[in-house]
Amino acid sequence: MRTLAVVGGGVIGLSIAWRAAESGWTVTLFDPAIGAGASWVAGGMLAPLSEGWPGEDAALEFGAASLARWPAFAARLTAVTGIELFTARETLTVALDSADAADLRTVADWVNAHELPGFPDATVAAAPDSAVTEGVSLSGGDVIPSSPAAATASAATSGTGPRPAPGAISAATTGQPGPSAEANPPTRDGAPAAIGTPGTERLRLLDRAGIRAAEPGLGRTVRAGLLAADEPAVDNRALVAALRSACARAGVEFRTERIVAEPVAGDVNLAGGRATATAENSARGVDFARGPDAAGAGVTPGALVLRELPHDRIVLAAGAASADLWPGLPVRPVKGEILRLRRRPSAPPQPRHVIRARVHGRPIYLVPRGDGIVLGATQYEAGFDTAVTVAGVRDLITDAEAIFPGIGEYEFAEATAGSRPGSPDNLPLIGYLDERVIAATGHGRNGILGVPVTADAVVELLAGSVLPAARAADPGRFTRSGTQSPRSVPSAPIHPGGTR
Template sequence: MMSKRIAVVGAGVIGLSVAWRLARAGHPVTVVDPAPGTGASWVAGGMLAPVAEAGPGEEGLLEIGSASLECWPAFADRLRAEAADPGLRTEGTLVAALDATDAAELDTLADHLSGLGRPVRRLSGRELRALEPGVGPGVRSGLLVPGDLAVDNRELLRALRKAARDRKVEFIAAAASAVRGGAVVLTDGSIVDCSTAVVAAGAWSGALHPALAGLVRPVKGEILRLRARPGALPPPRHTIRAVVESRPVYLVPRSGGELVLGATQYEAGFDTEVTVRGVRDLLEGAERILPGIGEYALTECAAGLRAGSRDNLPLIGEVEPGVLVATGHHRNGLLLAPITADAVLALVEGGTHPAARFRTEGTT
């Protein structure tokens, strides 16, 4: 029976993906969010890179990320057919290093991935520049991760909202203050009745149910958006992840000559102001990798709050009868959207899913 409505609290990439997946399966869905399609999902870089981002000790994250990556081409195809093109890119990721210390970190990553049987190719600085001529002469080595993908996060959010609306998903533009079995309580005291509530409110999830208290925290990240001006070198074709004096920076190309820079990360509570230090660090690091971006236009500076968990793995599962949670995705919300949506659907319909593991102490 699918007559009872499901309420999804949160309309970032996770909430919208869950709502669309449930609606596609025939469930009536209501989404509760004061500003759908904004927040951390709006200011994300768009990397779908479980291999390039994997490090020693994060084998669980690599496993779930790789499984979700395999779902992405079909996920994008369905969105394209139902709503709009989310801008999926398949060129892969280049990982670049400047000095000997940075190169040693890449060697460690390459050895780790090779030991796990993941495809990765070591590159000299010259080989990197053969693939991306805009890479600066100071870059001494790198890695090519051919299987990684990237997506235009803003086109993805627009497509998900359209696909959900076309599937008759109801949107309530309000904030939730609490979630319990059979109901979502709004900040004005009104109630949204439902058979099942899904908490997918990102960094704000921890305040919505007692079982989530202390398990989800905000992790601030800043991004810059640039645009190639006439006469400037075009953006790279590949996503480029770099380690510059032990500081990470990523450069993700967009259509129309745009480039997204990111990778700052702070424990700063719910602060969403962009800092001078954050902008400076991103520009300095990126310009050492791609010197030509000094001629680009700086079109946007923004900050968002990732939903951090204790072990960087997402929290997906049942917290009480009638209440499911899908949050704590940290920097992997876009990557894990397809598998999270599938997991929530399985739980709603009384089944199980390998990704559905709600942990109260940071363990499975």
């Protein structure tokens, strides 16, 4: 029987453990506090399109490949556990000033012109000449300037491009929200049945009237919007519960022992240097939720050494703590604070869409839940600091009121902070580190989004092949020129019982 150790019990580790167990592996998952790290402190947005930016092609394509897998992944998980996951069907990104409105245009033009894995071809609507030369005039006198990409697309298709359906908003026209909500009819539980509709734009610009029709509760200072009909949201805590239940049903064994690193002098450091063996590091236990310096995570008698685990294969999915278990791995903690707000009877209804914006240069999101809103998120390079700060809470609430004034009537239910696992290029690390250890970490702000494609990619690696959609996430991209890249597929055979 093939044996697999998964080190880390966040949504990435849990999803890999579940899928591997269903594929015939005997799986043991190690984590002293399953689901208590960044997976617990998340908004649950699935928004690779509206968060994209020209030049970040690899991140867009990786995120889109995972987004396209989410409906089937969620349907399977719900069928196994009975736990519903989706809390919103669409994402609306809004702008408060002309500069941010221009950025929305840039994102829309770039994404709509991009071929994305797993998505049907999108329509790139032709813009009127006036829109190309002067920008699109929005109701109230606002203008979304056209980007060079829009001008190029229009010059090539002027007068011949497909026209949007009546009532739809294209990247070059304005009006009211179109029929996007029914493009992919909801399943019984309101989850999207599929991602992407042939012949429609993935991102559509909205003017003030369109925003009011989509979300009447937003502030009057909101002047433009970008609607992503294919970007839903899930309840991150329901996802943790569902994956843990699915793992248990599939026979995954849960163990709470801490895992320690065992750096070996001369090992290749993927960040460009070489690891150094020290007694302190080799005996340090790691709390995957709070890092190596958390209470109780110091020197750990009886802890298990990562490289001495007796399994055929090991998946390192310890999030921000991964570099403490594999010294030199280019993964770092990025602090984020979120608030959970509960709706009171006197408060306005929570938005139907995920709402994203930038206020005073700070990104913010409001994600609906059944009982209220998840409001996030701050972002600091602060190491493993998970204390919620007064300044963080102040900024989140102040910025949210600029977008959704009625939020002041909500009950303050929870403030939490976590450590996202960041990487140098905002792509995760998914691939072999040596002949036995596979990395599945470094997802940054997109851990929830990346669950389906990461699980697929690791299952493929365990089977001896590489998933094309995850090729850009190979950890070997960080290897110093002239050094050997980590193996893309294992060269050593699997031996029963994990002995080599």
